[in-house]
Amino acid sequence: MNNLRATWYHWLVIASVILACLVVLFMTLPRPYINSQPYRSVGHHFMGHELLDFKERFTISEPSAVLSVLERLGDKERHVAVGTSLVDVSRWRIKIKVEDVKASSQEELFDVSRNSELLFARQYFRIGSILNLAVIPTDSHSLCYYILELDRLRCMND
Template sequence: MNTNRTLCIHWAIIASILLACLAIFSITLPRPYINSQPYRSEANHYMGHDIMVAKEGLTISEPSAVISLLERMGDSERHAAVGISLVDTSRWQMKVKVEDIQASTREELFDVSHNAELLFSRQYFRLGSILTLAVIPTDTDALCYYLLELDRLRCMNP
């Protein structure tokens, strides 16, 4: 009887040490991004006979970040910058809050009524919006995340 009690105490101690090691390991994992490293991506959106080229940039400098966007369609061009603050960051998730939005023009480059998908993604970029980015681990320097509110996957290269 005494042997069983001693054995249970030893296993409880071993289990608590193991849990403590796992907790320390998960806490000390590096952030999914490099601070002050600019990340970039390019996309083409086909809209009927027109193509909109979008170049997106993300630079995270804790405790804030900037998303810059350049849209080009034909001869027209639109620049936008979104200032965000990091609410919470971990290895697996980032929560950001939209603090400032500046655009070169208020006019859209495309017909919003025919491209509702692009309009939907912009509606979340309003002052005070909180977005959740689920980080996807990669074996490269790329930053890949899934925007939960927009149902969008983004991968950006340094």
């Protein structure tokens, strides 16, 4: 009877050690991005019979990050740079706080009241806002994340 009890304790210790090793393994996985590497994307947004072109660039240089967007609508152009600080970074999540927003023009390129999804996205890029980015595992040359507050998926290449 004593041998069975001792065997049970041994298995409990072995399972605890294996579980601790798995936890350490998942906590020490590398960051989902390369530090100071700019990630870029190009996109289009159709607004009736007009086309808004935009180029995004996201660079994380710990402990901060910069998101810059260049928007073009016809012959008009606007550049917006959002400076952020990293609040929390893990393999699966990046939490950023908006610290600074600079725009080349305070005038919008389009009527934001008619494009509610773009207005909603702009409201989160205010000083003090916190955005949670859920990172989607990819290869080492791209960064894909889902912005929880905006319900948007972004994939960018280096």
